[in-house]
Amino acid sequence: MLLERAERAGARIEQARVVSLERRGPGWRLKTRQGWVEADYCVVATGARNQLPGVGTKLRAEDTMLALGYYVAEEQEHIDIQFLPQFEGYIWVFPRCGHLSVGICGKGLPARELRRRLEDYMRERGIRWNDGVFYSHLLPSLTRASWQRNEVGGEGWLGVGDAAGLVDPVTGEGLYYAIRSGDLASQVLLSDAHAPQEKAQAYRAMLQRDFALDLEMGAALARRLFCGRILFASVPQRMLQFMRRSPRFRELMQDLFAGTQNYLTLKRRLLRNLHGTFLDTVLSFLLSRTVPGET
Numbered sequence: 086m087l088l089e090r091a092e093r094a095g096a097r098i099e100q101a102r103v104v105s106l107e108r109r110g111p112g113w114r115l116k117t118r119q120g121w122v123e124a125d126y127c128v129v130a131t132g133a134r135n136q137l138p139g140v141g142t143k144l145r146a147e148d149t150m151l152a153l154g155y156y157v158a159e160e161q162e163h164i165d166i167q168f169l170p171q172f173e174g175y176i177w178v179f180p181r182c183g184h185l186s187v188g189i190c191g192k193g194l195p196a197r198e199l200r201r202r203l204e205d206y207m208r209e210r211g212i213r214w215n216d217g218v219f220y221s222h223l224l225p226s227l228t229r230a231s232w233q234r235n236e237v238g239g240e241g242w243l244g245v246g247d248a249a250g251l252v253d254p255v256t257g258e259g260l261y262y263a264i265r266s267g268d269l270a271s272q273v274l275l276s277d278a279h280a281p282q283e284k285a286q287a288y289r290a291m292l293q294r295d296f297a298l299d300l301e302m303g304a305a306l307a308r309r310l311f312c313g314r315i316l317f318a319s320v321p322q323r324m325l326q327f328m329r330r331s332p333r334f335r336e337l338m339q340d341l342f343a344g345t346q347n348y349l350t351l352k353r354r355l356l357r358n359l360h361g362t363f364l365d366t367v368l369s370f371l372l373s374r375t376v377p378g379e380t
């Protein structure tokens with residue numbers, strides 16, 4: 086759909102793998118499997134496994150998480166999410182057309198251990214995976230320090246989506262940020278307000294204003310959300326209990342996972358909506374010293 090729209094708007098689509106690229110004057114020369122292509126500017130949208138040297142963000146091991154799972158021939162109407170003790174990630178069961186996607190994503194564990202945990206869960210739930218199709222992928226999940234030095238552009242190029250590390254470090258979701266960063270990159274490229282050598286800096290500033298600061302805040306929260314303890318229980322356990330008891334907290338969590346509540350204004354909303362000891366406990370645990378610029 087997006088490709089068709091781009092074509093209708095005048096883009097020429099070349100379906101080819103770029104195997105290398107080199108600077109040629111102010112532009113680029115791209116080598117594809119079919120030949121060479123000249124370009125004035127490069128928008129790097131190659132996903133997390135970008136193999137083109139010198140462009141796109143550089144992901145270190147601690148800036149990634151693995152996602153793997155099975156498509157299984159079963160059906161259910163609802164979504165299941167399972168948190169595991171001391172694990173920065175989660176298991177999901179998502180209904181799809183005619184089958185389920187059952188997967189796990191997480192940080193700090195090798196693929197075989199993630200797969201073992203997923204298969205244990207599926208065994209317990211009676212979900213058969215033997216005839217299922219296995220998938221696995223790398224997701225960017227930048228640490229807070231990496232957000233601060235994230236390379237989203239350079240001389241003659243801008244990175245968008247996973248290739249620029251633009252993924253929510255808590256949920257692993259990146260579809261919205263891929264599309265939005267593509268939109269912002271096109272605005273910077275088409276604007277006459279920035280000279281070519283200023284475009285990367287202008288793009289970085291736009292990303293920060295739009296959503297990157299929020300994702301940086303998410304990176305500061307992620308480990309505490311998954312692995313922290315609050316009132317002698319794990320944070321996910323307590324969050325589920327709070328959601329059952331407090332309609333306001335439930336609403337807030339719904340908005341957080343729907344993406345309509347960002348991480349940066351979470352503290353303000355908690356302050357506005359929740360009261361008393363409960364609020365003090367949640368705030369002091371989750372949000373002290375994490376909001377950029379606040380102590």
Ligand SMILES: Cc1cc2nc3c(=O)[nH]c(=O)nc-3n(C[C@H](O)[C@H](O)[C@H](O)COP(=O)(O)OP(=O)(O)OC[C@H]3O[C@@H](n4cnc5c(N)ncnc54)[C@H](O)[C@@H]3O)c2cc1C
Nearest residue numbers: 101102103130131132152222246247248258259260261263
């Ligand atoms: C299992 C799983 C479930 C997910 N679920 C969700 C979800 O529910 N919600 C959500 O928001 N996000 C989800 N994500 C994350 C989301 O899929 C990504 O953040 C998003 O697809 C990033 O888009 P992108 O265009 O940057 O990269 P990609 O979707 O990875 O696309 C990059 C494309 O570039 C191509 N490419 C790479 N190198 C070259 C080259 N040299 N030349 C030419 N082409 C090249 C690749 O083949 C690929 O087609 C999920 C990810 C996984 C792995």
